[in-house]
Amino acid sequence: MSMRRVYLDHAATTPVDRQVLAAMLPYFTEEYGNAASLHSFGQAARQAVEEARQQVALFIGARAEEIIFTGGGTESDNLALKGVASALAAKGRHIITSAVEHHAISESCGFLEKEGFRITYLPVDQYGLVDPDDLKKAITDETVIISIMHANNEIGTIQPVAEIGRIAKDRGICFHTDAVQTLGHVPLNVNELNVDMLSASAHKLYGPKGVGLLYVRKGTRINPILHGGEQERKRRPSTQNVPGIVGFGKAVQLAAERMAQDGKAISGLRNRFIREVMEKIGDCRLNGHPELRLPNNANISIEYVEGESLILSLDMEGIACSTGSACSSASLEPSHVLLAIGCSHEMAHGSIRFSLGLSTSDEDIDYVMNILPGVVKRLRNMSPLYKTMQ
Amino acid sequence: MAQYSDKVMDHFRNPRNVGAIEDADGIGKEGNPLCGDVMELYIKVKEDVIEDAKFKTFGCGAAIAVSSIVTEMVKGKKIEEALGLSNKVVAEALGGLPSSKMHCSVLAVDALKKAVDDYRTRKA
Numbered sequence: 451m452s453m454r455r456v457y458l459d460h461a462a463t464t465p466v467d468r469q470v471l472a473a474m475l476p477y478f479t480e481e482y483g484n485a486a487s488l489h490s491f492g493q494a495a496r497q498a499v500e501e502a503r504q505q506v507a508l509f510i511g512a513r514a515e516e517i518i519f520t521g522g523g524t525e526s527d528n529l530a531l532k533g534v535a536s537a538l539a540a541k542g543r544h545i546i547t548s549a550v551e552h553h554a555i556s557e558s559c560g561f562l563e564k565e566g567f568r569i570t571y572l573p574v575d576q577y578g579l580v581d582p583d584d585l586k587k588a589i590t591d592e593t594v595i596i597s598i599m600h601a602n603n604e605i606g607t608i609q610p611v612a613e614i615g616r617i618a619k620d621r622g623i624c625f626h627t628d629a630v631q632t633l634g635h636v637p638l639n640v641n642e643l644n645v646d647m648l649s650a651s652a653h654k655l656y657g658p659k660g661v662g663l664l665y666v667r668k669g670t671r672i673n674p675i676l677h678g679g680e681q682e683r684k685r686r687p688s689t690q691n692v693p694g695i696v697g698f699g700k701a702v703q704l705a706a707e708r709m710a711q712d713g714k715a716i717s718g719l720r721n722r723f724i725r726e727v728m729e730k731i732g733d734c735r736l737n738g739h740p741e742l743r744l745p746n747n748a749n750i751s752i753e754y755v756e757g758e759s760l761i762l763s764l765d766m767e768g769i770a771c772s773t774g775s776a777c778s779s780a781s782l783e784p785s786h787v788l789l790a791i792g793c794s795h796e797m798a799h800g801s802i803r804f805s806l807g808l809s810t811s812d813e814d815i816d817y818v819m820n821i822l823p824g825v826v827k828r829l830r831n832m833s834p835l836y837k838t839m840q
Numbered sequence: 841m842a843q844y845s846d847k848v849m850d851h852f853r854n855p856r857n858v859g860a861i862e863d864a865d866g867i868g869k870e871g872n873p874l875c876g877d878v879m880e881l882y883i884k885v886k887e888d889v890i891e892d893a894k895f896k897t898f899g900c901g902a903a904i905a906v907s908s909i910v911t912e913m914v915k916g917k918k919i920e921e922a923l924g925l926s927n928k929v930v931a932e933a934l935g936g937l938p939s940s941k942m943h944c945s946v947l948a949v950d951a952l953k954k955a956v957d958d959y960r961t962r963k964a
Contacts, residue, residue, distance in 0.1 A: 754898065755898070756876050756898055756899050756900055756903075758900035758901055759852070759899065759900055759901050759903075759904055762844075762849075762852060766853065775876055784876065795873065795874040795875075795876070796873045796874070799873070799876040831858075832855065832858050832896060832897060833878075833896065833897070833898040834869075834878050834879070834880040834896040834897065834898055835878060835898045
């Protein structure tokens, strides 16, 4: 009998939906034209790309011409920050972001810092929330970009983006949000959120890897970071990934149809899971906000065990999840997000992120709850910290 | 996450000599919970030979595997011989460690040295 496999790492990536794959396939072998070509092959590809652009724009309340397709969420974040920083450098050299951003944002900020920009990293509270008052205080006449993520990829906390966007708008500052974790998972409208730019990625919502988007509100000044073509209104030159873009459009269309219902089902399962972990394992803490969080995210610190050994042990039982422990990275520093919410190093090392998805069933949670307590017990028995605490 | 050798995974899956030795002759503690690795190495010594060795470790897969193999490697060895064990030899015995995990092998060898120091202090 083969081992049961339970995938609880949907925040890392999701499987491609079969309907998405079916929509993409003709664009590999039949309608393989270059969307920039004049002939009928090119026209068919171009039409498919423009349809996907319409689908995505409609879903987030934007206009089609405000959508730039990119090679992924990281590229979108890089384009947003570096593109606007380059266009507005003469106006000011101050950027405000938060302490809990994805590395695509924080390391782009680090790069811009070396280029002469000043970066303010807003702190977050114990739940991972930015305080809009802190933002107000941080704004100067030099501020040209504010970038605050929509929902955190590790702990799932959803930021008060609409309120932050309102502040940015009042001050006439370009506001970007990284919505890689939220597109297709929670309702999202660029006008209600008051954003000027928004990054997203197809593979987080059952679309293909290697395609992302950057929404750029009309009138926003931005320079390209790639040069060498007319594609995407010169803002992202490079032959368009036609099958990928078609897949992104289809994934968004499916999300629009089923997001509300699926979100409820997934958060129901997630809540059951958190409840059972707290009851059956003990010495655990939920990281992130109890309510203002992604419907599929459960980030839990399990005391006296280290995250990587927990993940390896669960993987041996067919269960896939991820950790914020340093030992899973080359840096040996635990997750900056967990440290920013005030987690001790020990608790950060013992953090596990379970992210549920469309395929997650009650039986999957039963299985995990069958395995997890034993795995934790085994590692705790091996841990000198556990003994000390007893 | 780092990719581990089969040997590392074997020692992680079935760690040898887990636990504490109640009447240990030497105990070596190394590491720091801040860094995510804490090791405790216990040795039982008779006539300058390490008769038994056990460990308790809080840490990643590599930290657990190096603790396990070090206890295995020093059992039956003379103290001086055991002290000659380098972290490189330990890592090699595990079929190699990812470069980001080499520090775990250093930790295990240091824990062993501390256990021997502790034994010698007690004896003196």
